[in-house]
Amino acid sequence: xxxxxxxxxxxxxxVKDPGGAVRAFKQETGREVIGCLPIYVPEEIIYAGGxxxxxxxxxxxxxxxSGTYLPSFACSIMxxxxxxxxxxxxxxxxxxxxxxxxxxxxxxxxxxxxxxSEVPCFCLVYPQNRKNPSGISYLTTEFEHLRKKLxxxxxxxxxxxxxxxxxxxxxxxxxxxxxxxxxxxxxxLTITAQKRHMxxxxxxxxxxxxxxxxxxxxxxxxxxxxxxKSSGIKVILTGIMAEPDSFLxxxxxxxxxxxxxxxxxxxxxxxxxxxxxxxxxxRLARRWAExxxxxxAYDPEKRRSNMLIDMVRETGADGVIVTMMKFCEPEExxxxxLKKEFEKANIPHLYIELEQQADxxxxxxxxxxxxxxxxxxx
Amino acid sequence: xxxxxxxxxxxxxxxxxxYAGALAAKERGELIAWSTSIAPQEFCxxxxxxTVYPENHAAAIGAKKGSPELIEVSEFxxxxxDICSYARVNMGYxxxxxxxxxxxxxxxxxxxxxxxCNTVIKWYENIACELDIPLIMFDMPFNYDYEVNxxxxxxxxxxxQEAIHQLEQxxxxxxxYNRFREVMEISSEAARWWKKAMAxxxxxxxxxxxxxxxxxxxxxxxxxxxxxxxxxxKLVAEECEAKLAQGQGPWKDRPEEYRIMWDGIxxxxxxxxxxxxxxxxxxNMVGSTYPDSWSIIYDSHDLDGMARAYSSNFVNRNLxxxxxxxxxxxxxxxxxxxxxxxxxxxxxxxxxxxxVQRQVGDRTGVPSVMFDGDQTDPRAFSQAQxxxxxxxxxxxxxxxxxxxxIGVK
Numbered sequence: 001x002x003x004x005x006x007x008x009x010x011x012x013x014x015v016k017d018p019g020g021a022v023r024a025f026k027q028e029t030g031r032e033v034i035g036c037l038p039i040y041v042p043e044e045i046i047y048a049g050g051x052x053x054x055x056x057x058x059x060x061x062x063x064x065x066s067g068t069y070l071p072s073f074a075c076s077i078m079x080x081x082x083x084x085x086x087x088x089x090x091x092x093x094x095x096x097x098x099x100x101x102x103x104x105x106x107x108x109x110x111x112x113x114x115x116x117s118e119v120p121c122f123c124l125v126y127p128q129n130r131k132n133p134s135g136i137s138y139l140t141t142e143f144e145h146l147r148k149k150l151x152x153x154x155x156x157x158x159x160x161x162x163x164x165x166x167x168x169x170x171x172x173x174x175x176x177x178x179x180x181x182x183x184x185x186x187x188x189l190t191i192t193a194q195k196r197h198m199x200x201x202x203x204x205x206x207x208x209x210x211x212x213x214x215x216x217x218x219x220x221x222x223x224x225x226x227x228x229k230s231s232g233i234k235v236i237l238t239g240i241m242a243e244p245d246s247f248l249x250x251x252x253x254x255x256x257x258x259x260x261x262x263x264x265x266x267x268x269x270x271x272x273x274x275x276x277x278x279x280x281x282x283r284l285a286r287r288w289a290e291x292x293x294x295x296x297a298y299d300p301e302k303r304r305s306n307m308l309i310d311m312v313r314e315t316g317a318d319g320v321i322v323t324m325m326k327f328c329e330p331e332e333x334x335x336x337x338l339k340k341e342f343e344k345a346n347i348p349h350l351y352i353e354l355e356q357q358a359d360x361x362x363x364x365x366x367x368x369x370x371x372x373x374x375x376x377x378x
Numbered sequence: 379x380x381x382x383x384x385x386x387x388x389x390x391x392x393x394x395x396x397y398a399g400a401l402a403a404k405e406r407g408e409l410i411a412w413s414t415s416i417a418p419q420e421f422c423x424x425x426x427x428x429t430v431y432p433e434n435h436a437a438a439i440g441a442k443k444g445s446p447e448l449i450e451v452s453e454f455x456x457x458x459x460d461i462c463s464y465a466r467v468n469m470g471y472x473x474x475x476x477x478x479x480x481x482x483x484x485x486x487x488x489x490x491x492x493x494x495c496n497t498v499i500k501w502y503e504n505i506a507c508e509l510d511i512p513l514i515m516f517d518m519p520f521n522y523d524y525e526v527n528x529x530x531x532x533x534x535x536x537x538x539q540e541a542i543h544q545l546e547q548x549x550x551x552x553x554x555y556n557r558f559r560e561v562m563e564i565s566s567e568a569a570r571w572w573k574k575a576m577a578x579x580x581x582x583x584x585x586x587x588x589x590x591x592x593x594x595x596x597x598x599x600x601x602x603x604x605x606x607x608x609x610x611x612k613l614v615a616e617e618c619e620a621k622l623a624q625g626q627g628p629w630k631d632r633p634e635e636y637r638i639m640w641d642g643i644x645x646x647x648x649x650x651x652x653x654x655x656x657x658x659x660x661x662n663m664v665g666s667t668y669p670d671s672w673s674i675i676y677d678s679h680d681l682d683g684m685a686r687a688y689s690s691n692f693v694n695r696n697l698x699x700x701x702x703x704x705x706x707x708x709x710x711x712x713x714x715x716x717x718x719x720x721x722x723x724x725x726x727x728x729x730x731x732x733x734v735q736r737q738v739g740d741r742t743g744v745p746s747v748m749f750d751g752d753q754t755d756p757r758a759f760s761q762a763q764x765x766x767x768x769x770x771x772x773x774x775x776x777x778x779x780x781x782x783x784i785g786v787k
Contacts, residue, residue, distance in 0.1 A: 059422035070729055071720060073460065073722065073728075074729055100520050102723040103496050103497065103729070106726060107729030110522070110696055110697040110733075111729070111733055113696075125519040127513055127533060128492065128517035131534075134532065134533045137529075138530065170629075200438050298499055298503070299503065301507065302504070324458075326460070327460050329461060329497055329725065332460060333457075333497075334500070335458070339456045355660060
């Protein structure tokens with residue numbers, strides 16, 4: 001237990017002070033730290049260049065300055081990112097990478113180029129026809145351009161060999177986190193919903209090789225313990241993210257256990273490995289072709305609902321919580337289909353709107369409480 | 379077509395025929411496509427597939443005050459109030475298949491092009507899923523660099539090939555490349571006449587009542603690949619030229635005092651009240667960022683050019699281009715002021731609009747206002763706010779004209 005507490009404390013340190021992690025890396029190595037906006041930035045290219053890729057997903061703050069770029073009905077993650085950028089919070093970053101998956105991210109990239117002169121913004125567009133050879137070739141070229149920008153930023157060459165090595169490290173990291181999420185199901189009292197989230201999130205601010213080692217020792221420490229019994233209501237989370245923190249805090253109180261997730265901030269990052277074969281940049285492009293069940297990855301068959309229903313069955317979950325990031329159109333469009341399919345499959349679900357800035361803990365409490373009561377009488 | 383028909387009568391007839399024709403084609407058992415508004419229609423036109431445009435239908439429903447009831451239906455299904463209202467109107471229509479603006483037949487296939495927004499990807503995915511029909515996706519990558527880059531063009535051309543293949547499979551017929559060449563020629567010719575007719579509003583006073591552009595737009599959306607649209611835009615140009623020759627302005631009953639540019643889609647649900655309020659102040663809309671999106675002009679031998687043209691509309695371009703584009707309109711159309719419609723439905727436009735407004739203001743010195751509205755959800759529009767903002771704009775335009783020594787009544 002002591003060892004587990006130590007590991008969790010180290011992870012918590014990274015989550016609570018990403019700025020410290022950035023400065024420490026720069027001090028130790030003298031190299032660059034690159035911010036990666038949501039989602040699917042090919043971090044392997046950055047890593048291969050000896051730089052530290054870190055996650056940039058906004059956070060809870062007061063929106064004061066970013067209102068000069070974005071109206072109040074823009075996604076709260078993006079408003080927070082713009083706000084932090086304007087306040088200079090990201091000035092220790094050497095650049096950010098903005099993948100333009102949605103209309104809001106397109107505009108963030110554009111506004112950033114104009115408004116944030118201290119930190120260059122490298123944009124990327126991902127193809128929708130992502131399985132077609134022409135789409136894969138397009139994305140490979142986008143990644144090639146990113147590689148060149150990173151090379152000229154750092155003054156170092158990023159070789160194919162180094163990217164292939166980075167892919168090995170990243171695939172190992174993905175595999176390890178997947179294992180962690182499976183093992184964590186047996187220890188719902190030690191690995192609460194908040195801790196599960198924190199373990200995964202800490203990977204955004206650490207060297208992935210180091211994070212893999214930490215998570216591996218956490219897994220082996222957990223496995224040494226007897227499995228924990230819990231009478232909690234088992235849920236799957238789906239959506240962009242399970243923040244603000246006040247949201248998951250309620251899970252302990254109302255005895256909800258997270259047995260799986262489909263969050264952009266969590267499982268979507270590591271459920272798809274980079275496949276083998278071809279040049280490393282092609283491999284990274286083909287990873288995008290293999291992404292499934294994500295609201296940002298074109299899918300006219302809308303397989304996300306089936307994927308979630310399968311997850312519910314596999315994990316023995318009691319229900320699904322749709323954590324709707326307010327104003328996220330890609331997610332909002334998926335919801336009516338999910339709703340219909342969940343109802344058809346007789347799977348209870350809770351639709352809950354989240355905003356990073358909103359201090360709506362009481363409202364969230366009412367919804368979670370209501371859901372927990374409904375589930376316990378089922 | 380009668381010689382005596384005015385362009386407005388001709389427009390109405392063509393649109394009536396268009397929608398009646400679609401229903402008749404469905405009755406005959408022909409394939410119907412639904413398409414986004416600036417998709418490469420050339421492929422379905424070549425294949426002889428009747429194509430209707432849900433955005434146009436939604437706009438017509440909005441103008442006839444029928445959007446709230448359809449929006450209610452889709453919101454009941456779980457569509458968030460924050461989603462584009464065209465999509466909410468259309469998903470509601472899909473459920474009840476009735477509207478104040480008439481019926482459109484349900485589709486057998488879908489054509490989606492995201493050069494206008496990524497919203498349409500999600501919207502069309504949902505239709506494809508609900509109806510279990512094929513979706514042909516034309517992905518035009520957002521141009522964060524100023525120009526459309528070469529690897530985008532290659533990718534788009536790859537998709538053209540794929541679309542032809544998909545259409546051959548769906549119809550069981552082979553694609554006629556000679557017919558394709560003809561359609562390409564007609565489409566570019568229609569776009570040229572569209573651009574030419576709109577450019578006649580550069581004259582002072584403009585011979586065109588600018589809000590008419592919003593009406594003519596229906597045809598450049600729905601019939602860009604057909605000879606009839608060329609005929610219509612020629613007629614519009616003729617009428618304007620005749621008015622120009624006589625020095626006539628946009629209206630018989632009052633002079634054009636202020637010339638404005640309108641950024642964004644119209645508020646269809648408040649089309650006549652916004653129009654009347656502007657007209658009462660002597661304000662004529664002479665230019666807009668929006669209609670020019672259909673100026674899709676390329677050489678019929680040039681597939682690269684076609685790919686570039688379809689990726690080049692302003693909302694698929696970066697901020698620098700958008701600013702240049704508006705400055706050009708301000709200059710060409712001798713604009714006195716700009717009205718920015720912060721259209722709740724249109725995120726790709728709204729989320730760059732504040733910065734565009736600042737930069738255009740700095741570069742041109744032309745005053746501007748922004749108002750909150752929506753293309754088809756009347757709940758997001760307030761006539762009172764609109765009027766207050768326009769009054770402020772009039773004050774600013776008046777002062778500026780006085781400073782420049784231009785007489786104002």
